[in-house]
Amino acid sequence: MLAQLFDAACYLSPDIRRFLIRNWFQYLSALDKDAYMTCMNLGYVSLDPHTEQLTLNDEDIHNHYCLQMYHHVVHTIDLEGLDVLEVGCGRGGGASYVKRYLKPKSLTGVDISKNAITFCNNFYHHVEGLHFLQGDAENLPLADNTFDVIINIESSYGYGRMKHFLAEAVRVLRPGGYLLFADYRNSENIVTLQKSFLDAGLTILNNTCINDNVLKALDLDHERKQQLIEQKVPPFLRKVFFYFAAQQGSEMYRWLKTGMVDYRSFVLSKSTS
Numbered sequence: 313m314l315a316q317l318f319d320a321a322c323y324l325s326p327d328i329r330r331f332l333i334r335n336w337f338q339y340l341s342a343l344d345k346d347a348y349m350t351c352m353n354l355g356y357v358s359l360d361p362h363t364e365q366l367t368l369n370d371e372d373i374h375n376h377y378c379l380q381m382y383h384h385v386v387h388t389i390d391l392e393g394l395d396v397l398e399v400g401c402g403r404g405g406g407a408s409y410v411k412r413y414l415k416p417k418s419l420t421g422v423d424i425s426k427n428a429i430t431f432c433n434n435f436y437h438h439v440e441g442l443h444f445l446q447g448d449a450e451n452l453p454l455a456d457n458t459f460d461v462i463i464n465i466e467s468s469y470g471y472g473r474m475k476h477f478l479a480e481a482v483r484v485l486r487p488g489g490y491l492l493f494a495d496y497r498n499s500e501n502i503v504t505l506q507k508s509f510l511d512a513g514l515t516i517l518n519n520t521c522i523n524d525n526v527l528k529a530l531d532l533d534h535e536r537k538q539q540l541i542e543q544k545v546p547p548f549l550r551k552v553f554f555y556f557a558a559q560q561g562s563e564m565y566r567w568l569k570t571g572m573v574d575y576r577s578f579v580l581s582k583s584t585s
């Protein structure tokens with residue numbers, strides 16, 4: 313009930329939506345004192361048996377499914393030597409993975425949550441070329457034409473106005489740069505999402521529905537997340553967490569399964585002129 317109320321309130325106005333989402337992630341960041349939850353997307357598993365498995369260091373294994381989402385979203389572009397921005401970096405686990413494993417020249421993570429950015433600045437200060445700053449996706453505190461690639465994973469559903477984020481993304485990307493995007497929407501809003509990319513002047517190079525990949529990750533990671541929520545979250549809030557983590561038995565899981573909610577990844581490019 314609490315989860316549905318939160319969700320319904322998010323649709324009242326863009327400003328209410330931004331306010332609620334920001335405070336929700338502020339709270340999440342404050343809750344995870346042991347730095348266990350450094351990645352926060354729903355996860356991804358390739359359904360192709362020939363796909364090579366990610367080889368991860370011990371310290372990254374617990375984020376396996378979330379990092380596979382990052383791998384899926386970015387794998388079509390060679391990031392080595394590029395300037396990369398992640399908008400909605402959360403607690404930085406994905407940004408740190410991309411910087412350490414895929415070797416861009418620089419990686420800047422931006423998030424609206426002050427707690428998340430404070431955490432990132434403390435936790436990853438040893439990773440060279442990885443920087444974090446607090447900022448709003450709809451008004452990025454960054455100069456024009458600065459980045460070759462923007463990563464945006466499971467963050468945009470919280471934005472007040474998607475159009476403003478896309479205008480900002482196009483502004484800070486260099487000509488010919490890429491926006492690598494993944495997020496979910498109610499299925500009837502996917503056409504609007506695609507149109508908003510085109511209206512922003514982006515070209516859609518790839519558009520993939522990844523519901524089955526996300527559901528597989530949710531199934532495989534169910535026990536671990538269940539235990540984490542039961543250990544860390546006060547009982548009265550657990551149902552909200554089950555909903556937002558799309559745990560088996562939650563409405564969000566069911567909606568992904570029935571296709572009422574559509575989780576998509578896109579490769580988008582800015583024109584070269």
Ligand SMILES: C[S@@+](CC[C@H](N)C(=O)[O-])C[C@H]1O[C@@H](n2cnc3c(N)ncnc32)[C@H](O)[C@@H]1O
Binds near residue numbers: 447472
């Ligand atoms: C589900 S988390 C995903 C974090 C990260 N991308 C990952 O996959 O682990 C969504 C993140 O988007 C951030 N976010 C939401 N609205 C934002 C906005 N308007 N500007 C910047 N970040 C925002 C939240 O604070 C949160 O950290």
